[in-house]
Amino acid sequence: MTCFPLPEMTSKRRDWGDCSATTDLRFIAAATGETCEASSARSAPAVRFSPPRCPDWRRSPGRGWTRGRRKERRSRRWTASRRWASRSPSRGVTCFTVTDVFDYFRALLKKDEKSERALALTTEAIELNAANYTVWHYRRVLLQALQKDLREEMRYITAIIEDQPKNYQVWHHRRMVVEWLNDPSEELDFIAEILSQDNKNYHAWQHRQWVIQEYKLWDGELDYVEELLEEDVRNNSAWNQRHFVVSHTSGYSDPSVLEQEVQYTLKQIKKAPHNESAWNYLKGILQDRGLSSHPGLLEQVLELKETHCSPYLIAFLVDLYEDMLESMDGGQGQEEPLSKALVLCELLARETDTIRKEYWRYVARSLQTRFGSGDPSVPTVETEPQTTPASD
Amino acid sequence: MADEDGSFVDFEQIDFLRDRHVKFFQRCLQVLPERYSSLETSRLTIVFFALSGLDVLDALDVVNKPSLTEWIYSLQVLPTDDQSNLGRCGFRGSSHIGVPYSTKGPGCPHPFDSAHVAMTYTGLASLIILGDDLSRVNKQACLAGLKALQLEDGSFYAVPEGSENDMRFVYCAACICYMLNDWTGMDVKKAIDYIRRSMSYDNGIGQGAGLESHGGSTFCAIAALCLMGKLEEVFPKRELDRIRRWCIMRQQNGFHGRPNKPVDTCYSFWVGATLELLDVFRYTNFEKNRNYILSTQDRLVGGFAKWPDSHPDPLHAYFGICGLSLIGESNLRRVHPALNISDRALEHMQQLHRTMETLPCC
Numbered sequence: 001m002t003c004f005p006l007p008e009m010t011s012k013r014r015d016w017g018d019c020s021a022t023t024d025l026r027f028i029a030a031a032t033g034e035t036c037e038a039s040s041a042r043s044a045p046a047v048r049f050s051p052p053r054c055p056d057w058r059r060s061p062g063r064g065w066t067r068g069r070r071k072e073r074r075s076r077r078w079t080a081s082r083r084w085a086s087r088s089p090s091r092g093v094t095c096f097t098v099t100d101v102f103d104y105f106r107a108l109l110k111k112d113e114k115s116e117r118a119l120a121l122t123t124e125a126i127e128l129n130a131a132n133y134t135v136w137h138y139r140r141v142l143l144q145a146l147q148k149d150l151r152e153e154m155r156y157i158t159a160i161i162e163d164q165p166k167n168y169q170v171w172h173h174r175r176m177v178v179e180w181l182n183d184p185s186e187e188l189d190f191i192a193e194i195l196s197q198d199n200k201n202y203h204a205w206q207h208r209q210w211v212i213q214e215y216k217l218w219d220g221e222l223d224y225v226e227e228l229l230e231e232d233v234r235n236n237s238a239w240n241q242r243h244f245v246v247s248h249t250s251g252y253s254d255p256s257v258l259e260q261e262v263q264y265t266l267k268q269i270k271k272a273p274h275n276e277s278a279w280n281y282l283k284g285i286l287q288d289r290g291l292s293s294h295p296g297l298l299e300q301v302l303e304l305k306e307t308h309c310s311p312y313l314i315a316f317l318v319d320l321y322e323d324m325l326e327s328m329d330g331g332q333g334q335e336e337p338l339s340k341a342l343v344l345c346e347l348l349a350r351e352t353d354t355i356r357k358e359y360w361r362y363v364a365r366s367l368q369t370r371f372g373s374g375d376p377s378v379p380t381v382e383t384e385p386q387t388t389p390a391s392d
Numbered sequence: 393m394a395d396e397d398g399s400f401v402d403f404e405q406i407d408f409l410r411d412r413h414v415k416f417f418q419r420c421l422q423v424l425p426e427r428y429s430s431l432e433t434s435r436l437t438i439v440f441f442a443l444s445g446l447d448v449l450d451a452l453d454v455v456n457k458p459s460l461t462e463w464i465y466s467l468q469v470l471p472t473d474d475q476s477n478l479g480r481c482g483f484r485g486s487s488h489i490g491v492p493y494s495t496k497g498p499g500c501p502h503p504f505d506s507a508h509v510a511m512t513y514t515g516l517a518s519l520i521i522l523g524d525d526l527s528r529v530n531k532q533a534c535l536a537g538l539k540a541l542q543l544e545d546g547s548f549y550a551v552p553e554g555s556e557n558d559m560r561f562v563y564c565a566a567c568i569c570y571m572l573n574d575w576t577g578m579d580v581k582k583a584i585d586y587i588r589r590s591m592s593y594d595n596g597i598g599q600g601a602g603l604e605s606h607g608g609s610t611f612c613a614i615a616a617l618c619l620m621g622k623l624e625e626v627f628p629k630r631e632l633d634r635i636r637r638w639c640i641m642r643q644q645n646g647f648h649g650r651p652n653k654p655v656d657t658c659y660s661f662w663v664g665a666t667l668e669l670l671d672v673f674r675y676t677n678f679e680k681n682r683n684y685i686l687s688t689q690d691r692l693v694g695g696f697a698k699w700p701d702s703h704p705d706p707l708h709a710y711f712g713i714c715g716l717s718l719i720g721e722s723n724l725r726r727v728h729p730a731l732n733i734s735d736r737a738l739e740h741m742q743q744l745h746r747t748m749e750t751l752p753c754c
Contacts (some may be wrong), residue, residue, distance in 0.1 A: 098429070106490035112503045131430040134489060134504055137553045172556045200653065202604065209602055234652040240604040243593045248602075276641065276651040284593030287634075315637075359640050359675035 098128050109138055114145040130160060136169045140176055150181050158190060165194050171203045175210065184215040192224070199228060200237045209244060221245045233268050236277040243281065252285050261285055266300060270308055279312035283319060291316075292324035311353035318344050318363065325371045338371045406686045408721060409694065413709060414451045416694030417442040420706045421455070428705075433508070435486040436467060440514035441710035443521045447734045448713050448725045457522050462495055464515055469507045470499035471533050479540030480552050481533035482507025483515035496528070507537050509550050513564040516571045521737045525744060535577035538568055542578055546586030547600065558599035559590060563612035567731060570619040573745045584626055587613045594651075595634035607642055607649035610635070611662040618669050618730040636670050639663050643676050646684030656698040657688045657708050660715030665729035668718055678719040685712050
């Protein structure tokens with residue numbers, strides 16, 4: 001009996017054929033003997049869903065059919081074979097609606113029935129709405145109560161995630177199955193496959209970090225990150241993953257590791273100067289030790305400014321000078337870094353990052369207030385509050 | 393019509409079509425197309441988007457308030473006779489489980505009926521927006537249900553049966569405590585610790601420790617801290633300045649949620665509100681932000697989409713309008729940037745709190 005719809009079998013999934021009668025939805029309906037109304041609300045339930053317009057419903061004698069429609073996805077695996085109805089004009093037509101499937105689901109749920117037909121029904125319900133967390137929970141209860149083959153379940157959830165990679169419930173379900181099996185061996189490859197379709201999928205990265213941390217699968221992850229950065233040096237998720245791996249393995253306290261990371265990042269910046277992710281990484285790994293404390297960094301960045309300038313570089317310099325001022329702690333020689341920082345803020349405001357010009361002027365005022373000489377001849381002016389352009 | 397530079401400015405295309413959006417939200421409260429059926433378990437959040445959206449548009453008069461209020465109360469998971477389900481109390485997203493309709497207790501025992509933290513949050517917010525006095529909310533049961541969801545690391549599940557856990561539900565929990573004016577529903581210290589550990593190397597805040605910083609989770613974290621009244625206690629000025637910098641860099645014209653990602657209308661609220669809470673929203677470029685949001689407006693059907701020339705949906709419609717409210721768009725009510733309800737609704741809530749405090753016993 002095919003309980004788990006593998007992608008290639010989807011068009012046959014409605015083929016109950018050798019299934020026992022207990023999986024037939026009509027039998028379920030008769031056996032439960034209950035009409036479980038969703039809610040005989042005396043006040044109109046807010047936000048109802050219109051019934052699906054699905055003309056091509058089919059039924060085979062002795063079998064039940066349902067028909068559901070999913071929203072179009074840009075998944076490459078979407079094909080016509082994913083549609084439910086098989087076209088067979090010789091067969092009669094009886095339709096089970098989405099409401100039918102969920103009515104039966106509600107009936108079984110209330111009884112807390114633990115059976116194969118209940119499990120099969122969760123498959124139907126998931127097909128119709130994979131975001132229904134109650135169905136997934138009930139399915140997990142059944143998988144354990146019926147001691148189902150969890151390897152089969154892994155194959156199932158793999159297919160579902162391929163089809164709906166941005167759904168929270170499917171990833172949580174996969175995590176539960178991996179935990180039960182205590183076997184993460186397929187995870188990194190699977191997640192890499194999902195990331196190959198969308199390399200910033202937050203769910204995929206979250207699952208990946210969980211697997212790596214839980215099962216200590218750090219080996220090779222830095223190489224994977226570097227591969228991704230080779231493909232797209234602007235992939236912010238990959239930069240984040242780099243930080244995740246390094247901070248949990250060697251850490252950044254080792255000066256040679258830190259220097260290696262700084263040089264790696266500067267190299268990527270030279271390849272693609274206008275890349276906030278790389279600059280954020282550089283600042284991030286150095287800021288707590290003080291940007292101005294890293295030997296030779298100021299000089300390297302000033303050099304880069306000539307040939308590989310960007311708003312992020314200039315902002316980095318502002319932050320570096322600010323750090324310099326902080327470590328001077330009110331001592332001598334503050335005028336020069338302060339003046340440099342103020343000039344750069346004005347450069348950002350007027351030229352390189354004009355969308356944030358009010359912000360850069362605010363930064364300049366803050367620096368002036370904190371580190372300035374308090375010279376009354378240098379007025380600090382609050383900008384006028386912005387008004388929205390007329391809209392009526 | 394030419395503007396000062398002499399270039400042609402088509403005002404038709406950048407005006408805010410208030411009446412279309414009112415109708416859009418009205419339709420959301422009636423029937424949604426079948427392609428939205430994956431929202432079945434979270435219908436209450438759609439009601440919240442529509443109600444709060446209409447409130448910000450100052451159009452709540454089109455709504456059947458008593459009817460909606462009853463429906464929302466029918467979603468409350470109340471304690472059963474033997475009180476054995478207290479850890480499952482709060483609000484459901486819809487009637488999808490099939491518990492018989494009822495707006496009052498005792499609760500109906502059911503092996504799988506439990507509340508969802510985001511539905512408790514949006515349920516309470518919707519009641520407040522509707523002007524309800526929350527007298528039929530079983531406050532202690534809601535708080536017990538909330539307590540049952542918090543994990544050791546300070547974050548929250550969505551449901552007591554277990555689910556993913558991340559910053560979204562920390563925010564929902566904070567909103568619930570704030571609206572019920574009772575912080576016994578959570579371990580604030582642990583929640584704060586979770587937030588602190590979720591700050592990324594790049595000074596944004598992710599969904600959890602180690603995860604990529606994101607405009608949505610940054611809002612959830614900062615807003616939760618503001619609701620708790622703990623923002624400055626948790627983050628010293630230097631860190632707040634770093635968070636400000638991360639957030640303000642999200643503006644491209646509209647806002648995106650992560651570096652090197654495309655902009656999306658809803659981040660005009662998630663990031664905009666965060667910047668407002670951090671007191672630097674005024675330094676953003678209002679005009680470019682407004683132009684982007686309005687470019688995603690659906691002129692025919694109403695509502696807003698994440699991108700121009702895309703289908704509108706209730707979430708982007710609501711956050712598009714909130715994004716415009718933040719920049720002071722005329723004829724829109726102001727939105728409280730942490731609690732995400734109108735100032736008018738907030739005032740009603742504050743009045744309720746004052747009334748509850750003066751009662752001899754509660």
